[in-house]
Amino acid sequence: GESVGLHLPTLSVQEGDNSIINCAYSNSASDYFIWYKQESGKGPQFIIDIRSNMDKRQGQRVTVLLNKTVKHLSLQIAATQPGDSAVYFCADESETSGSRLTFGEGTQLTVNP
Amino acid sequence: DTAVSQTPKYLVTQMGNDKSIKCEQNLGHDTMYWYKQDSKKFLKIMFSYNNKELIINETVPNRFSPKSPDKAHLNLHINSLELGDSAVYFCASSPRSFGGTIYFGEGSWLTVV
Structure with a gap:
């Protein structure tokens, strides 16, 4: 049947908790990976990237993990805030x-105060 | 000092009309893109230009015609607008056509009635 409205995967966390957002990719030849954040009414903003010669990269409160064996990428956000x-x-x-x-x-992250 | 700016932000128009969306980047990047985001938030590339040359043209109807007068501008013209x-x-835009972070504008909301 026809889908109506948004059907994004969702993740709801409490403020202060750590969040983990997962992503599977299909192209085994992919060698560059990026995470973007899109707030309502705005364009996607770059968060962090990683190249295929690495399996972990850390930024400010964010960490990206890459598992090329299972073609999986995750974004960890420490001490999640409402923003x-x-x-x-x-x-x-x-x-x-x-x-x-x-x-x-895309995954909709909602942070509850 | 917006990095990637596009106009108009909102556009409501009737079926069959022709409309344009303009885009400018002041980052000095060589590569520019147009992406389309549907109601389910899915982002799909439409076109990519590198130094005014078209390098990617996804299966987009030829009613959509990009124009790059110089490497800082990439406009999108749409003929005979349809509801879809x-x-x-x-x-x-991005500094190079591969492996460089892509910076997005704030988006242009097009509604065809």
């Missing part, structure tokens, strides 16, 4: 496909 |  509420997208890219960044479906 | 064209269109 972290947004839709989070993973995206992957491979040199064979040039500049074609392929986005995942 | 209603979406958010994001302009973006």
Whole structure:
């Protein structure tokens, strides 16, 4: 049947908790991965990236983990704050496909005070 | 000092009309893009230009015609608008066509009635 409205995966956490957002990608040739945050009414904003020669990268309150064996990417947000509420997208890219960044479906993160 | 700016932010128009969305980036990037985001938040690339040359043209109806007068501008013209064209269109840019962070504009909300 036809889908109506948003059907994003959702994650709801309490303020101060750690959040983990997961993403699966399908292209085993992908060698560059990015996480974006999109707040309501705005464009996607870069959070953190990682290349395929690494399996972990840390930023400020965020960590990206890459498991190439199972083609899985995760974003960990420490001490989640209400301002972290947004839709989070993973995206992957491979040199064979040039500049074609392929986005995942997005996860709606809601932080409860 | 907006990095990627696009106009208009909101556009409501009737079926059959022709409309344009303009985009400019002041980051000095070589590569620019148009992405479409549907009602389910799915982001899909439409076009990519590198130094004014078209490098990616996804299976987009030829009613959509991008124009890049110089590497800082990438405009999107849409002919004979249809109801299904209603979406958010994001302009973006990156320093190179592969492996560089893509920076998005704030989006243009197009509603065709």
